[in-house]
Each structure stands twice: as C-alpha cells, then as structure tokens.
Amino acid sequence: MINKARLKKSGVMLDCSRNAVLKPETVKKYIDIISDLGFNCLMLYTEDTYEVEHQPYFGKFRGRYSVEEIKDMDEYAKTKGVELMPCVQTLAHLNAIFHWSVYQKMCDCNDILLCDDENTYKLIDHMFEAISRSYSTKTVNIGMDEAHMLGRGRYFDRHGAQDRFEILLKHLNRVSELAKKYDFKLLMWGDMFFRLLGNNYYGNENIEIPDSVKKMIPDNVDLVYWDYYSKEKTDYDKRIKAHSAVKDNIWFAGGLWTWSGFAPHNKFSMQTTKAALTSCFEHGIENIFLTMWGDNGAECSKFSVLPSLFYASELIKGNDDINLIKQKFAEKYKIGFDEFTALDLPLTPNGSEAIVNSDKYLFYNDCFMGLFDRNIAENDGADFGKMAKVLEGVPANEYTYLFEAEAALCRVLEKKCNLGINTRKAYKENDISALKRLVKEYEDVISLTEKFYELYEKQWMIENKPHGFDVQDIRIGGNIKRMTHCKDMLLHFINGELSRIEELEDEPLDIRNRENGTHLEFNSWSHSVTANLL
Template sequence: MVQLYTEDTYKVPDEPFFGYLRGPYTYHELSDIDNYAFNLGVEVIPCIQTLGHLGQILQWPRFAHVRDTSEVLLSKFDETYDVTAPFRSKRIHIGMDEAHGVGEGRFREFYGHEEGTKIFVDHLKRVTDICRTMDLKPMIWSDMLFCLAAKNNALHAYYDQNNTAASEHVIDCLPPDLELVFWNYYHTDPEIYAKKLQQHRELGCANPWMAGGAWTWNRLWCSLPFTLESNQASLTVSKRANGGVDHYMLTIWGDEGNECDFFSALPALVFVAHHGYTPAERIDHSFMTHSFASICGGHFDDWVHASKLDEAPPPIHNPSGAPGPDARMLLPPNLSKWLLWEDPFLSFMSPQYTGFDLEDHYQKLSSHLFRAAGQRQRYPLNLRLQLPARLAQVLAHKCHLRERMVYAYRCGNLYQLYELVSTRLEPLIRHTRMLWQYHRALWMYMYKPYGWEVVELRYGGLLTRMQTMRDRIMRYVECQSSKIAGNQQQQQQQQQSQHNAASGFPLPYADSIPEFEEDLQAVYEHAGTMLLLDYGRVTTPSRLG
C-alpha cells in the first residue's frame, strides 16, 4: 500500500482557495494514481488532515471562519466537517497529529474553556462518524493523545516511557473501529518502540500501525545511515511474534522546502521491503544491495555514501571536549543544508565547524559522487547522484571561505584577498549557479512547478549575496592597491567611478569591510556540526519578517 499525504494539495469543488497556486491534484489525477497502483496490486490510501497542520489553508480569509488557531481547525463548528476522496480503498488516514493549541484560540472565544483532550476526542468522534457514513475505516497519528495527556506539546511527551494516554475517559470515548498509527523516527533502541506499542494497545487499539521515517525532510539528500539504524530498531519490534504489528509503513516528508530528492530514500524502501519478507531480525545486506541494483538500477553503497553530505569528518582537534549526542532521541544533522544556505559574507555559523577540515571532506565526496554518477551503463540510476555531487562541489568552495578572507583582510594581504576571490569565490558563484540549474531541472522532471519558487528564492538570495560579496571585496582591493601605489590620477578616476551606475549614489566602504571586522561566536556551544537547522535560522542572524 501507499499512503498519499495531502494537506491542501487536492481540489475541492467550489473552493478556489483550497490548494490555491499549489498545483493541487485534480479528481482525475487522483483517480489515475489509484488506477495505476491498482494495476500493480498496490492499495492507495488517502492521508489527509482534519484538525492540525492546516496553516496553508487557514492563511486565506476565505477560511477564517473555520480557524481555531493559525494551524488548527475550529472544532464543533458545522462547516468544519466536510470530507471527500476518489479512491478504491475504504481506509483513510485522517491525520490529527501535532494539533498543538487546540481549543486555545477562537474556540475559547466561542465555547469557553474546555479541556484539550475532551475537545480532541469529541472532534475525533464527529469525524469518524462521517467516515462511518461513507463506509470508510479511519486511522490517525497517535501523538496528540499522549501529548494532551501529559499537557506537553514537546515530542518528548509522546515518547516518554512513563507517559500513557490510557485514561478511563479516553478509552471509553475512542471510536472502537479507529486505528492508531505510532510514528517514531528518532530512536535506535528497540525497547522504546516495544513499550509504546503496548501503551497503544492499552488504549483499546489491538493492532496499532508502526510508522518509521526515511529522513528526507529539511535536507537535500536522505540521511540513509540513521534511517536504516532507526528503522532497524522499530522493525525488530514490529516483527516480533508477541508485541509486533501487522502494518508497518515508511514515511517520506518534504518539510522545510521539499528540497530533497525523494528518490534518495529508495535504499531505505528496499531495506524495509526486505524486512517484510523475512522473520529474521537482520536481513542479508549483500542480497539487498543486489536487489537495489536490479530493481532500482543504482549502487546501494554509493547512495548511502552520498549521505556523508551531512556527516562531518572527525575534527582535527576538539578543544571543547564536546559530549556525544543523546542516544535516546537523535536528530540526524543537516550540515550540508545549513552550510549551503548560510549567508556567505557573514558566515555566522562557521564557528560551529572550527577544527574540522570540511574543504577536504567535500572535495573528496564530490569527486567520489561524480565518478559514481558516471557509471550510467551499469547503474543508470546513479545519474541522480549528480545532485549530491554538485552540492558537495559547492560546499568545498564555500566552507572556511570567510575565515580565510578575514585572515587576509586583517593581515592587509590584498594579493591573498584577490586570489581568494578569483580562485574560491568566483568558482563558488559559478558552481552554485550550476547546482541551482540542475536542481531546477530535477524538480521540473519530477513535480509540478508549484512550490519550486520556495527553493528558487533561496538560490536567488544566495547568489545575490555572493555577487555583493565579490563586488565589495574587489572594490576594496582596488582602492587599497591604488593608495599603496600612490597613483593620484588613478585614485581620482576610481573616486569618479565609485558611483553606482544604477542609482548615481556614491558607493561607501571602499576603505574597509565592516563584516570582516566582526569576531564570530559559536551560536550553539559544544554542539559542533551536530545540528538540524531550518533555512530561516541560518540564512541571516537578523530575524526574518
């Protein structure tokens, strides 16, 4: 089976702002997907949202009347309750996850204060009643039951081994035909999964689903090593004769821009599929890699190797004595993403990788991946390794760049500054442009054009900042060189040319580069490169908006 996740990306009759300018699936497109899958023996299950995660829709004035908070629907309100689906399957995933703040917005203005769990369960009952009238069998993500019980929206509340949602009120009110889906992408200890699955059974769900994650979100390439390790733990429990599950699914999300090539999750899909055909805890790695080559046309180890984009090499020295990550709940870092998008001139995240030789790391990685991508006859799918190869090529030029330029600037070494511009910054601009163009071609090949503007605006901002950085440094070098030479005529000509051709205003900062006079601080002390960060956090130290 495949669950097709949508929030607003499907058309609703007479609702033009539902999926507005987002390329929503039409009824006929969804029907085509269902028919295609049916002919392969695959069940397509619609996976929608019926409470939270609806900020994309609720931003429009058209839907202000059904808004509780900016992300959550207004329960109890009659117009909230409409459902549609053009699929053969009688199963439907109605979401209900991460509906934080339920009942705390406009709901309280209309209906007064009610306990969050009661609001949630009442809303759930009403939605499942609609499903029942349409002969649909619903399932939900289970996190809110646990978070509301703990009165804590943090994920730790969901995974807390001592936090159970099995109160008498919840057990009595949960619809008997409702299936719960336990999603956990973060742990490598099988017993954490085992205990939580048992807590789901205590809620009255005799056969919960288990959902692992292929770490495609908030990055440009799937974090395959951690994906395999965390799913190994959850699959180990799921396959147990006692305490296991019948239904296991691997989720693939596109949070934070959908920058990732979803095909990079294929090794994880093959890994999970192989687990489905053996009762053993471990699968035959050699057989799996041969299967990946035969079915997908790619070299398994090369695809996993591409995940080194987000894995820094061991530090040259580690003066901080930074402790290792907490093994109980791990967030695989997205080093390549925040290195790519951080402002090149300010480079305020660079203290995080002091002591690491990332330049050598990314040069070697880029060379390896370009070679692997060239094996088209034997491994045709390896061609897609061009995305991580081009990204590594960009990062090899970008990392440590400000650090070297600041050193040259403060030493007054104009020649070295000029060399860094010509041998590092200008190639960086060129390779970034090539990465953008390749990424754009990949997107247009796979998807509708809608949504690409989110990623392209990031590339546009990055390239513009690189060009500004190049122009400012070169102007500084030229001005300082003419002063040293004592050429008054050249200085006069230069002063006359120090006007912006577009505006006519004089261009300041010919005598200094203020950005290079700032000493940078480590934003996340002791964390090093083990960080998972969003675009908005790394693009500028100034708050966006």
C-alpha cells in the same frame, strides 16, 4: 527474523505537501517499485494538495492533484496490487490554506483548525467528499498530529480555558461522524494522546491514558504509532505497548529519511527500521508503512532512499543478511548498494551515524554573518570535495541525475565552507592581498552554485510538478545574489570606497551555543540564511 504472512498492510507514505508534489507518472513509478518489492499500499500525504469541490482556494497554485489525476493513479495502483490511500489533515499542519483570507476565520492559531466551529466541519466534509470521489479505498489517514497549540488561540478567545483533551476528543468525534457518511475507516497519528498529558510524545510511555479518554475514541478510528528516531528495539517495545493500551489494532509508521536537506540518510533509516520491524512483529503489529517526509522545502528525492526501502522489504521477507541484501539490490537495480548510498555522504560527515544536515545549512550560511561558521570543522571543505569525487565516480544508472546534482552541491560546499571564515580573518587583519584572492573565490562559488541550480532544477522537474520550485528559485537565487553582494562589498572596501564592512566587524556565535566544530541538524532555510526577519 520476520514472517511476512502476518502483515495485512505494508507500504510507504510519500509527502506531497511540502512544495514538491510528485508528478502522477512519478507516483506510478513508485507504485511499480513497491509492488515489485512486495508492498501493497501507498499513502499520498496531501495537506491541501488535492482538489476539493466548493473550495477553489484549497491548494491553489500548490500543484494540487485533480480528482481525475488521483482516480487515474488509483486505478493504476489496483492493477499492481497496491491500495492507494489518502493521508490528509483535519486538525493541524494546514498552514498553507491560511495564506488565503477565506480560511483565516477558521484558524485557531498557527496551523490549527478552529474546533467547535461549523465552518471547519463544512470544510472537512468537503474534504471527505473529494476523497470519496477520488479514491476507491475506504481507509483514510486524518492526521491530527502535532497540534501543540490546540485551543490556545481563537478557540481560547471564544470559549476560555477548556480541557484540551476534551477539545481534541470532541473534534475527533465530529470528524468521525462526518467520515461515517462516506463509510470511511480512519487512521489517526497517535501522538496527541501522549502530548496532552505529558508535553512530549517520546519518553511518556509510562503515562496512563484515562479510561474516560479511551472510551471516547470512536470505533472507526485506529491509532498510528510513528517513530523515525529510535535505534533501540526496547524503545519500540515500550511505545507499542503504550499505544496498544490506548486502542487495539494500532498501525506503525517508520521513516526513510528524506527530510533533512538535499541528501537522504539510508544508513540511519536502516538502523531504525530494523529495530522497529523486529519489535512490530514480536508484538503482532499487522499494518506498517514507511514515511518519506519533505520538511522545509522537500529538497530530497524520494528515490534516494531506494536502498533502505529495499532493505526493509528484505527484512519483511525474513532476510537480514546484509551481504545478500546488497547482492540482490545490485542484481535488481544494476548499481551497487554502497554506490547508491553514496548519496548519504553529505549527511554523514566524518562517518557520523547521527542525523546532521550541513549540506543545507552550510549551503545557505551567509558569508558575512556566518551564522554557522562555528559549526564548521577544520576539514569540512576537503571532506565535501572527497564526497563530490565519490559521487562523480558512481557509474551511470537510472538515477544518475541525483548523483550529478548532489556532486554539484558538494563542489559548492567544498569551496564555500570556509569562505566566510577566511573573509572575516582577512578583513580583520586588513590583508588586502588576501581579500583580492577571496573575490576570485566568491566568483568561483557563485559559478558553482549556478551549476548546482541547473542540475537541481533538472532533478526537480523530472520528479515533481513545477509548483513549489519557485521557492527554490527564491532560495538558491537569493543565495547567488547575496554572495554577489558580498563580493561587491569586498571590492568597494579594497578600492577604498568603503571604510568598513559592518557585518565583518562582529564575531559570529554558535547558533545553538555548542562547542566549535559541532555538526548539527538544523532544517530551516529562514533561520539558516539570516538573523533578520523574513
């Protein structure tokens, strides 16, 4: 199906910015894996998680890589025939640095740098200087994606309403000139050229980018068309043509789904990857990479998508025989393909092929508020129990710790799914006997959650630097404390010390106004755990 000889660059991008900064030895392990599979580049996505001289607050307490760490990984990669590339941000997605007052003056709004401000370009120059000292490559992905509010904050206060295309292009050209000091060849995510004309990235394939815009894109910048969602080849066909009309020599970035909670989605990743790669090679795309993002806490292991990564490598070699692929996977990794993809189970309730992440939002669903009670299907608890049994039955292997942690999560969800629903029902019926039984169930779920925490902490510390796990301490620890509080409130009510529990007096609503029992993707801890402000 695919002729590998037509590829110049193929590889992966590892997100090291959403709290989980992979240990250098973990990155080296990934280099070993992709080199063995025939890939030749690895991007480290580091928003602020790399050391920048003259910027002591940049990545402070975030597990940033030192110059020496990157140099060491870079040298190791070269011995394996892999080019280590930086994937950074020079416009948006820099919310972490704005935690510090020294950077707030160069914030336009939200997570966006202030364009046309010399402080911004001094910072970017320092970024490029750090990259030049750390990496041997001359290829740098400068980001610039999803800057939805560009020019609408401090920039607007200073300059008033301006053409946002002009703001973007002027900024891009300033960044390009800075990059030339270091002889960098730049990559840039391609979405903003379409968003600024039609608000959306996907569905705007027929929008014609003006020639005046195309002429202002610097020669040392190539665009990256990214798409992690489409399962139809025709979608990729249209969007490749649209991007190619803006600039020649576009790159393509697909996705191996590691960013919707604790579990991966290999099956969905394989569907999108096959459609994408088929289209890429039909259109002569020579440079591709597969992203592994970590949105909202990076709970999911990057090793959990090993099956879909292996699948992609086989497609590139011309093999799309799924049975042969599974056979070769088992021979290489000493575990069955289908056994490994059991890690997908929490994201595939009732065999769904769509992306849902009930493993996350139900784990954090408050037992009294029940923000997601309307999204629980009748058999969800039993289904999670079945998932746990499958995961517990996977033979011991190099990644056993992943299966242990996920099985423990499913055991929590098996018992917690209907806990809030049953609590409200018993309370409304004033069924004291049922409430007493539920107190014991709360104790069981708390105990199971503590066990999950232990195994998940083990998983994190095997793969990642410790920085960022403080967020998991807050989230999972808060979950345990909240369930303990709910249990105590029930005891006070049972003992007559409380006349009513106000949260249970109210009825939950579906968080997205959908029909009851509808699974969904909802990847936000802060909006899952409470209706109140955090």
